[in-house]
Amino acid sequence: MPEHSTQGVSLRLPAPAKLNRMLHITGRRPDGYHELQTLFQFLDHDDTLHFTRREDGEIRLAPEVAGVPHERNLIVRAARLLQERSGCTLGADIHLEKRLPMGGGLGGGSSDAATSLLGLDALWGLGLSLDTLAELGLTLGADVPVFVHGHAAWAEGVGERLTPVDLDTPWFVVVHPGIEVATPAVFKAPELTRHTPPITMARALQGGASSWRNDCEATVRSLYPAVTSALDWLARRAPSMLTGTGACVFARLADEQEADRLLGEIDGRWQAFKARSLNRSPLHDALDR
Numbered sequence: 001m002p003e004h005s006t007q008g009v010s011l012r013l014p015a016p017a018k019l020n021r022m023l024h025i026t027g028r029r030p031d032g033y034h035e036l037q038t039l040f041q042f043l044d045h046d047d048t049l050h051f052t053r054r055e056d057g058e059i060r061l062a063p064e065v066a067g068v069p070h071e072r073n074l075i076v077r078a079a080r081l082l083q084e085r086s087g088c089t090l091g092a093d094i095h096l097e098k099r100l101p102m103g104g105g106l107g108g109g110s111s112d113a114a115t116s117l118l119g120l121d122a123l124w125g126l127g128l129s130l131d132t133l134a135e136l137g138l139t140l141g142a143d144v145p146v147f148v149h150g151h152a153a154w155a156e157g158v159g160e161r162l163t164p165v166d167l168d169t170p171w172f173v174v175v176h177p178g179i180e181v182a183t184p185a186v187f188k189a190p191e192l193t194r195h196t197p198p199i200t201m202a203r204a205l206q207g208g209a210s211s212w213r214n215d216c217e218a219t220v221r222s223l224y225p226a227v228t229s230a231l232d233w234l235a236r237r238a239p240s241m242l243t244g245t246g247a248c249v250f251a252r253l254a255d256e257q258e259a260d261r262l263l264g265e266i267d268g269r270w271q272a273f274k275a276r277s278l279n280r281s282p283l284h285d286a287l288d289r
């Protein structure tokens with residue numbers, strides 16, 4: 001919930017993870033980016049960001065994210081973009097509780113950016129529309145717009161053409177195979193499936209979860225044996241998939257007890273967590289947007 005501890009100068013907000021419940025690659029644009037068809041859904045597992053208004057225009061972030069220079073951090077870049085676009089002279093102290101693994105396919109950096117855009121818009125009283133914030137967000141990353149709009153979605157283009165959908169909301173166990181996947185390496189791989197014929201959203205939804213797949217999976221398996229091990233192990237126990245370009249893989253469970261049972265069996269073999277999927281982002285619940 002928003003924390004108006006000092007009369008609207010402080011906010012505490014979630015930056016949820018996303019899953020790609022299915023992902024098809026349907027083509028490649030002249031600039032090298034790939035055209036996708038994907039179903040995005042949120043998880044009730046997140047980073048937490050605390051924002052406190054500063055009057056001097058400075059953007060401070062603590063702690064910094066290991067390996068990411070201050071000016072490259074998507075949180076700082078989102079804040080600067082918003083200052084430039086609005087002419088706002090206010091700044092912020094931002095505290096980040098990082099829980100989402102980096103390079104995990106859970107969209108952590110993109111979600112942090114979206115939470116910063118919406119959080120600072122509220123903290124600075126800018127009143128920008130979600131469409132404007134999504135357009136700014138797209139310049140930071142293809143996954144930012146879905147986090148800005150805050151509803152599970154069928155996405156096309158590079159992920160910016162969004163149609164809201166309500167998907168089933170099962171429990172998942174998400175496993176991190178312990179390695180970081182480089183998204184560009186996956187998209188550069190010669191053997192990547194790049195020409196899946198486009199389908200309609202209706203057809204994707206009609207098929208249901210048992211028909212969904214991720215076109216990146218074969219390539220990620222061949223480049224990262226640790227992903228293959230985790231996915232094979234998990235798939236013997238529950239329907240399982242890769243999210244985004246990985247590294248995380250996720251198993252779909254009938255209920256929370258099944259999720260707990262699977263976590264027990266994983267027993268420290270990998271980092272793992274259970275989460276319920278959500279069609280509405282907890283960020284938007286917190287901000288009432």
Ligand SMILES: C[C@](O)(CO)[C@H](O)COP(=O)(O)OP(=O)(O)OC[C@H]1O[C@@H](n2ccc(N)nc2=O)[C@H](O)[C@@H]1O
Nearest residue numbers: 020032033034035141142143158159183184187244245
């Ligand atoms: C695959 C997804 O995880 C699906 O949700 C995302 O589209 C990836 O988004 P992301 O991690 O924000 O990726 P970006 O930082 O935008 O792109 C990293 C690199 O991956 C390649 N890339 C990414 C997305 C895309 N649709 N086509 C691409 O070819 C590009 O070489 C790009 O330079």
Ligand SMILES: Nc1ncnc2c1ncn2[C@@H]1O[C@H](COP(=O)(O)OP(=O)(O)OP(=O)(O)O)[C@@H](O)[C@H]1O
Nearest residue numbers: 073074102103104105106107108109110112143244
């Ligand atoms: N606030 C941030 N949190 C995490 N990573 C960040 C952040 N800012 C910049 N980055 C950079 O972005 C890269 C991708 O991080 P992210 O957590 O979004 O990966 P991901 O989960 O694989 O995303 P996707 O599903 O969109 O591919 C990191 O390796 C890091 O270099």
